């Protein structure tokens with residue numbers, strides 16, 4: 001039999017006990033207490049399973065591990081995905097479809113134009129939902145913030161954390177922080193509220209109407225600056241967010257001119273694989289960009305995605321994929 005799932009059981013136990021107490025209090029105060037009785041039984045049963053060795057996190061039908069990601073999403077799960085009934089599967093499918101609709105609503109407008117900048121992006125989940133983060137926020141001061149990131153892991157758990165990053169940055173932008181302070185604050189909030197071992201790599205940048213760009217890279221794939229056929233990477237200056245609360249971040253400054261482009265992507269692009277399991281890789285990406293002299297934001301995104309698809313010759317994508325290009329088009 002497989003080893004029991006690795007959960008911080010004392011934390012989880014106290015969380016579940018706390019949950020049960022709140023449910024009991026709500027049920028006592030509510031006239032419709034029967035609505036809570038089913039959930040109360042589920043929570044009590046999970047607390048009992050935690051006391052039995054090799055019971056919590058194990059499928060009660062096939063006795064295999066349910067999986068850490070699935071347990072993170074539903075700490076009360078008793079069955080693995082393979083052992084769900086057709087009715088349960090269809091309910092899960094409906095749930096995931098609704099989750100994807102909600103995630104789609106968090107994405108920025110396509111072909112975003114603001115104050116001399118044009119942005120195009122491609123966002124594609126490997127499964128029903130994505131753990132990639134992608135956002136554009138324009139401010140009353142005339143600046144455009146662009147964000148791209150990748151939450152560790154995949155699937156629903158990663159997509160929930162993507163939603164958390166989205167909310168954190170949206171609430172911080174506009175508070176007058178510079179880009180590195182913004183990432184520091186976001187890191188603190190994300191690390192404080194996110195269960196280990198999850199973290200996110202990300203790039204946060206601010207584009208001003210005069211072509212100045214301030215950019216901070218927290219452990220993410222290096223953004224590429226395209227200028228007159230030259231391709232220059234902007235290396236990471238900090239650790240991914242969510243690892244340590246007090247991490248310091250630095251930002252780099254760029255002066256972009258009309259026709260220059262900044263390309264951001266997640267490793268779903270650089271680590272796309274062909275039929276021989278070879279990676280798309282940075283060399284192929286760089287030479288593709290060097291040949292596409294002075295591309296527009298929309299053409300570089302669509303041609304790059306086409307090239308990656310041609311490379312993997314129709315294989316399903318292996319990881320969530322996001323590509324974003326920011327072009328200075330001037331006024």
Ligand SMILES: [Zn+2]
Pocket residue numbers: 059060061062063064079080081082083
């Ligand atoms: Zn099972």
